[in-house]
Amino acid sequence: MITDLNIYKNLSQTNENKIVLLVMDGLGGIPLHVNGLTELETAHTPNLDRLAREGSVGRSIPIRPGITPGSGPAHLSLFSYDPIKFDIGRGVLEAFGIGFDLGAKDLAARGNFATVDAGGLVSDRRAGRIPTEECIRLCDKLQANTSLAEQGYEVIAKPVKEHRFVLVIRGDGLGGDLTDTDPLVTGKAPLAVEDESGTAEGAHSAALVNKWVEQARAVLADEPKANSLNLRGLARDPGLPQFTDIYQMRSAAIAVYPMYKGVAKLVGMDVIDFSGDRPFHQIEVLAHVWKEYDFFFIHIKKTDSYGEDGNFDAKVHEIEAVDQVIHHLLALEPAVVIVTGDHSTPAKMQSHSYHPVPTLFWGEDVMPDSVAVFGERASEGGAMGVFHATEIVPWATGYAGKLARFGA
Amino acid sequence: MITDLNIYKNLSQTNENKIVLLVMDGLGGIPLHVNGLTELETAHTPNLDRLAREGSVGRSIPIRPGITPGSGPAHLSLFSYDPIKFDIGRGVLEAFGIGFDLGAKDLAARGNFATVDAGGLVSDRRAGRIPTEECIRLCDKLQANTSLAEQGYEVIAKPVKEHRFVLVIRGDGLGGDLTDTDPLVTGKAPLAVEDESGTAEGAHSAALVNKWVEQARAVLADEPKANSLNLRGLARDPGLPQFTDIYQMRSAAIAVYPMYKGVAKLVGMDVIDFSGDRPFHQIEVLAHVWKEYDFFFIHIKKTDSYGEDGNFDAKVHEIEAVDQVIHHLLALEPAVVIVTGDHSTPAKMQSHSYHPVPTLFWGEDVMPDSVAVFGERASEGGAMGVFHATEIVPWATGYAGKLARFGA
Numbered sequence: 001m002i003t004d005l006n007i008y009k010n011l012s013q014t015n016e017n018k019i020v021l022l023v024m025d026g027l028g029g030i031p032l033h034v035n036g037l038t039e040l041e042t043a044h045t046p047n048l049d050r051l052a053r054e055g056s057v058g059r060s061i062p063i064r065p066g067i068t069p070g071s072g073p074a075h076l077s078l079f080s081y082d083p084i085k086f087d088i089g090r091g092v093l094e095a096f097g098i099g100f101d102l103g104a105k106d107l108a109a110r111g112n113f114a115t116v117d118a119g120g121l122v123s124d125r126r127a128g129r130i131p132t133e134e135c136i137r138l139c140d141k142l143q144a145n146t147s148l149a150e151q152g153y154e155v156i157a158k159p160v161k162e163h164r165f166v167l168v169i170r171g172d173g174l175g176g177d178l179t180d181t182d183p184l185v186t187g188k189a190p191l192a193v194e195d196e197s198g199t200a201e202g203a204h205s206a207a208l209v210n211k212w213v214e215q216a217r218a219v220l221a222d223e224p225k226a227n228s229l230n231l232r233g234l235a236r237d238p239g240l241p242q243f244t245d246i247y248q249m250r251s252a253a254i255a256v257y258p259m260y261k262g263v264a265k266l267v268g269m270d271v272i273d274f275s276g277d278r279p280f281h282q283i284e285v286l287a288h289v290w291k292e293y294d295f296f297f298i299h300i301k302k303t304d305s306y307g308e309d310g311n312f313d314a315k316v317h318e319i320e321a322v323d324q325v326i327h328h329l330l331a332l333e334p335a336v337v338i339v340t341g342d343h344s345t346p347a348k349m350q351s352h353s354y355h356p357v358p359t360l361f362w363g364e365d366v367m368p369d370s371v372a373v374f375g376e377r378a379s380e381g382g383a384m385g386v387f388h389a390t391e392i393v394p395w396a397t398g399y400a401g402k403l404a405r406f407g408a
Numbered sequence: 409m410i411t412d413l414n415i416y417k418n419l420s421q422t423n424e425n426k427i428v429l430l431v432m433d434g435l436g437g438i439p440l441h442v443n444g445l446t447e448l449e450t451a452h453t454p455n456l457d458r459l460a461r462e463g464s465v466g467r468s469i470p471i472r473p474g475i476t477p478g479s480g481p482a483h484l485s486l487f488s489y490d491p492i493k494f495d496i497g498r499g500v501l502e503a504f505g506i507g508f509d510l511g512a513k514d515l516a517a518r519g520n521f522a523t524v525d526a527g528g529l530v531s532d533r534r535a536g537r538i539p540t541e542e543c544i545r546l547c548d549k550l551q552a553n554t555s556l557a558e559q560g561y562e563v564i565a566k567p568v569k570e571h572r573f574v575l576v577i578r579g580d581g582l583g584g585d586l587t588d589t590d591p592l593v594t595g596k597a598p599l600a601v602e603d604e605s606g607t608a609e610g611a612h613s614a615a616l617v618n619k620w621v622e623q624a625r626a627v628l629a630d631e632p633k634a635n636s637l638n639l640r641g642l643a644r645d646p647g648l649p650q651f652t653d654i655y656q657m658r659s660a661a662i663a664v665y666p667m668y669k670g671v672a673k674l675v676g677m678d679v680i681d682f683s684g685d686r687p688f689h690q691i692e693v694l695a696h697v698w699k700e701y702d703f704f705f706i707h708i709k710k711t712d713s714y715g716e717d718g719n720f721d722a723k724v725h726e727i728e729a730v731d732q733v734i735h736h737l738l739a740l741e742p743a744v745v746i747v748t749g750d751h752s753t754p755a756k757m758q759s760h761s762y763h764p765v766p767t768l769f770w771g772e773d774v775m776p777d778s779v780a781v782f783g784e785r786a787s788e789g790g791a792m793g794v795f796h797a798t799e800i801v802p803w804a805t806g807y808a809g810k811l812a813r814f815g816a
Contacts, residue, residue, distance in 0.1 A: 001409065001410065001472070001473070001796065003472075003473070004472070004492070007472055007475070007492060008474075011475065053442075054442050365438065365754075365756075365757060365761070367438050367763055367784065368438075368439060368442050368443075369785060369788055370785045370788055381788055381789060382788065383467070383764070383784075383785070383788055383794075384794070385793050385794035386793075387473070387794070391473040391474075394472065394473040394474040394475070395473045395474045395762075396474070397474055398473065398474025398475060398476070398762040399474070399762075403474055403475055403476065403762070404476075405476045405477070405478055405760060406471050406475050406476065406477055406478060406481055406491070407477065407478035407479075407480050407481035407482075407491065407496070407498070407501070
């Protein structure tokens with residue numbers, strides 16, 4: 001069932017038990033052929049299997065049945081925030097995704113460089129996926145030649161990758177419910193931003209963004225590869241209820257990629273700085289900050305990347321690399337360990353997918369169910385069944401004794 | 409999923425089929441050691457196993473994932489009332505818990521005898537858990553020496569156990585959303601009752617309760633063991649929709665302990681008086697009233713008590729004692745039998761727990777699933793999966809043919 005955070009906020013209590021949420025991005029898979037195995041089933045994972053044997057397993061649904069998650073919503077779900085209820089604007093996720101420190105006065109948009117024909121109709125919504133270096137140059141050009149200073153606002157344009165960039169407008173009184181400029185098909189003119197909230201700040205913000213877009217398109221007009229741009233997902237940081245407040249746990253994120261640091265920051269976790277990008281580096285960092293926190297989110301990226309590349313074997317090996325650090329993790333004596341993914345990324349599909357994600361819970365008071373292996377089909381028999389990913393943290397805090405009894 | 413009572417109210421229809429809900433309090437367990445068995449798995453239960461073999465099994469979640477239930481909310485859930493939605497005040501549960509016949513004009517509170525130091529700060533919130541005889545004496549003293557008659561109200565103080573008592577104030581115009589006097593920590597002064605509803609009756613009730621508390625503390629001031637008291641969970645009977653109306657079943661509760669009789673009464677069941685406290689006594693009573701009712705709630709307490717004592721073997725034996733009366737139960741020819749617990753009470757944890765509860769459904773039209781044993785791990789493979797406890801009565805009424813078809 002979908003988690004109601006208020007219930008947990010009312011029951012949470014502190015103790016010394018520590019919880020580790022180990023996320024292998026895109027963990028779940030499907031076999032390449034009907035009679036084949038998944039990546040996780042193929043991987044040699046004696047340590048994860050031990051956790052499965054001693055604990056409970058099941059499969060988690062990140063968003064809703066059949067829905068393929070983006071990374072942002074999938075992680076919100078892992079942190080127990082229903083991504084349908086807590087709708088984070090794409091601009092905000094994109095800004096967090098590049099590690100931009102979005103403030104309360106910032107309105108953020110996902111920008112796409114594009115091309116328009118002589119009549120002003122969109123001819124390529126992604127400007128032929130220009131190289132990232134070109135994106136950087138264009139962002140610098142926009143930064144130097146556009147301004148809303150006269151209106152009292154700061155403008156920041158930051159490159160992301162290929163045709164993608166982030167626009168941030170900073171100042172007082174921004175907000176509303178703003179539409180995209182992207183017509184979503186070629187052969188149509190870009191749209192003006194409109195406000196659907198009916199508020200004064202919405203109307204003001206729409207006018208401001210349109211003014212900037214006009215300037216920016218003029219600046220780009222003579223560019224050979226990307227003579228226009230569009231904005232999507234204009235939004236502010238929604239000010240989510242903070243994970244640390246709801247569960248009364250000092251919480252740390254040990255992630256390599258900006259996107260995951262960003263979502264962790266969005267819910268109030270401390271993001272730990274460190275160098276190195278392998279699972280064993282991450283466990284070293286975990287050991288280093290162990291005493292300072294109660295909850296640890298460890299994010300392993302490459303399982304997903306290899307899945308998206310369609311590289312079945314490399315994904316298998318990355319899962320095995322994680323398996324090899326499990327004993328270092330257990331040596332720290334966590335009370336509860338959860339191993340899961342934010343979603344599935346089957347190498348066969350070369351993309352994120354909607355398949356439920358194998359998930360294990362391990363700890364002193366976790367029911368040792370009848371499953372002795374960590375894998376998609378093994379988890380069918382597990383005690384946890386099929387459940388919504390927003391249940392993961394609630395179960396973990398229960399197992400860790402961090403929830404007071406409900407009622408007399 | 410959480411049960412919506414209105415749906416069932418609209419579909420319920422009467423027939424001659426009888427349903428038995430057999431609740432072993434705290435039934436669920438976990439193994440003492442990773443490779444061990446639970447209490448239910450250890451128990452020799454050929455009759456329960458037969459029901460499991462012929463019926464469907466699964467595991468029910470009493471409140472929400474990870475949340476440990478109190479007995480009151482857990483039973484509401486068994487009766488298909490979501491305890492998050494139907495929040496019964498602690499005072500009401502405590503009053504029902506001692507068999508007090510709470511009326512519509514009654515405001516009830518859970519009382520705790522306490523001690524305060526010379527400065528009026530709480531030094532022991534439970535007055536050293538005074539013996540129950542002392543509690544009885546102090547309640548009599550309060551009954552004789554406090555009064556709200558001048559204000560037009562009756563006051564009733566009833567002992568519960570050790571430092572616990574129930575206060576009931578009876579009269580017109582009581583209500584509101586009243587705070588506790590217990591500061592919850594020692595070294596602080598007791599709090600005045602405040603109303604958070606903002607209603608006139610709330611403000612009036614808060615003033616009235618504060619007046620009584622002042623009198624009561626003066627009466628206790630020279631007591632050596634308990635020179636003060638606190639009140640918690642001030643509330644009225646919330647007037648729940650009645651089970652008998654929703655499901656159109658004449659319903660009887662066959663329980664030994666006041667608490668469970670109380671919750672049954674709260675939803676409108678008839679509470680059957682009888683003597684004897686063993687499972688076979690309860691089945692005798694069942695046979696006696698069999699023709700008069702359609703739905704029977706049988707509550708077995710000692711499975712929970714032994715779990716709380718950490719007495720694994722005694723809990724096993726109590727489960728076996730229940731198993732031995734199953735054939736007497738079946739001889740009455742019930743249409744549907746449900747065997748479950750209100751929550752888990754693993755002897756290992758010596759307390760209620762959040763673990764899903766093994767639950768079986770037996771009846772002519774119940775799907776015989778592939779599970780042939782009643783137990784925690786056996787039920788992992790059962791047809792019912794993991795489900796919310798509020799689904800139990802809906803499934804049972806469906807199996808008993810007591811729900812009309814939905815739509816043409």
